Amino acid sequence: MIFPLSPFSILKKRNQLFLTAAFSALFLFSASDTIAQVSVNHSALSNLGESHKAKSKETKKTNKHSDKKKHQKEKNSKKVTVAPVEAKPQANSKPAVSPTIPPAPPPVPVFKDANIVVPLHPPVPPEMPKVIKDAKGEIRATSKHTILIFGENSVDLNESMMKAIMDYANMLKQHPEATVYLNAYSHGNSDDLSTPRRIALNRGLAIRAVLINQGIPSTRIYLLAKGIPETQDKDLSPDHVEMIRSDLVNKTKNTEAKH
Known part of the structure; x- marks a missing residue:
């Protein structure tokens, strides 16, 4: 089973590599009086760190997604169904007045004749017939x-x-x-x-x-x-x-x- 490396472990290993390279160079220089050249592949180390960072980001995303699902489930479980409350009719602000019988009926209304003035025009007389001299x-x-x-x-x-x-x-x-x-x-x-x-x-x-x-x-x-x-x-x-x-x-x- 492969466990992902943390950034702290990567730095630790990088320092260890530098130290071993330095000790080996000194050892060779002192032993044979010759110049030993040590080359370190920095690009490989940087690629190793970037791949580890990408893997850590993916794990964080999956963890966040799972946390959201769990949080949503907890909310759904905590929901409580509330029964609808029936609205009570509002009470009248004014008290009911008891019906009373009048002491006497109202007076009979008196209708007055309308004063309508109609202009009277004399009728137009019919046309006067003409006199026919030769009429029998x-x-x-x-x-x-x-x-x-x-x-x-x-x-x-x-x-x-x-x-x-x-x-x-x-x-x-x-x-x-x-x-x-x-x-x-x-x-x-x-x-x-x-x-x-x-x-x-x-x-x-x-x-x-x-x-x-x-x-x-x-x-x-x-x-x-x-x-x-x-x-x-x-x-x-x-x-x-x-x-x-x-x-x-x-x-x-x-x-x-x-x-």
Whole structure:
């Protein structure tokens, strides 16, 4: 088994070699009176020391590595498993307040009406119908109502019809409590009731536009587009519009009831 040499032993051997070489030289010089030359191989000695140093470094590294392993094993053995500690709920800083019953219920809330100011704008009057000079039309006035007769399938107003509507508006101004009913009719076929009603509606709208432009409020005008008349009058064309005052209708009903 080969044991590694320590640095101290190497120096000791080197000194021993120097001493033996010196004694041998003196001995030879004294014995034979000749000059003896001793050569020492310093390179071999230095290589021997370096190899020993390298071996010592390797042993130190292995020893350190083994020491680290032992130290790590000791640490692992010393580790103690600690059980997790349950977190306790924090206690409320404020004490719990016991519920109390109010002595009386709260008063009923009173809601006030919101003062909303809505600007009122007068309604825009409809467009005034134009006067057609050559339009066919007649006027018949009775004690109860005024009748405007139109041409067949026509909604145009001539000068005489326009004047009669304006005079009727002036009369309504003198009776502000009265309203006017516009019963509009037109000839047609019983198989097609929409066409005569549409023509009758356009005739009533033309008369209503003249009354509104003459200052009669729309709330006093009631338009009824009836279309084909229920009873045919030989002396009266079905293409006509009746303007009836409400107060005159009530008077005639009262007189008929008395008789």
